Amino acid sequence: MAGYADDLSLAHLLADTADSISMSRFRALDLRVESKPDLTPVSDADTAVEQALRGTLARARPRDGVIGEEFGHTAAAAGPGSRRWVIDPIDGTKNFVRGVPIWGTLIALLEGDTPVAGLVSAPALGRRWWAARGHGAYAGKHQHAATRIKVSGVHRFADASFSYASLTGWADTGRLEPVVNMALSAWRSRAYGDFYGYMLLAEGALEVMIEPELSLWDVAALIPIVSEAGGTITDLTGRPPTDKTAAIATNGLLHETVLTTLTTPQR
Incomplete structure (x- = not known):
């Protein structure tokens, strides 16, 4: 997948880290949950995942910006076509804190304002989905166990x-x-x-x-x-x-x- 192969490989690496952290806290008896100013919940897993992914991106893509739900915006290096990674450490936190397995980590790459690659990892479901612009969408347990996916043909x-x-x-x-x-x-x-x-x-x-x-x-x-x-x-x-x-x-x-x-x- 020329153009975004390295980025998708990095996204999978980020997802591996996220899965390890989030699954270790899923249904944990000592899970800490607080309310944000908008009254939505945030768990210690949300913050730990985002901190870990930001650390990896700072080393692997130091010129790229980062936007995360829990820790805001880190600017990209100046120049045309600025790249930014967008992280939702746990999408479905309300499910996560109640023990419902439908939650996941969302990782995207923007070029300018356009999402050009995306990955969703749902470790409690044992499944990931990912895509890069112009090269199709895939799903599977991991990068090397993938099936190309497509929408239905239902027209009514x-x-x-x-x-x-x-x-x-x-x-x-x-x-x-x-x-x-x-x-x-x-x-x-x-x-x-x-x-x-x-x-x-x-x-x-x-x-x-x-x-x-x-x-x-x-x-x-x-x-x-x-x-x-x-x-x-x-x-x-x-x-x-x-x-x-x-x-x-x-x-x-x-x-x-x-x-x-x-x-x-x-x-």
């Missing part, structure tokens, strides 16, 4: 499996009614939540995953994986998701239907 919403996150969040946007209507009209609806719905979409196991608002570290790694699997992921305006925007991911064939449903004014 009535035949689609529909996933969503945060009904409360959608209610806050004033779009709860169309979300509920889609859930009722789809072939199947389930709230898998966090990164997992997007990865199931990339594998072709479902067709639509929507979320009312994501931070950059929540979404950056997902964009290359969904896109390289043949799907489409945008905000509500049809542009690429960025910080604090909605994320609308589909198999591509249903994207306009979903966007139209979510953005048409309700009576």
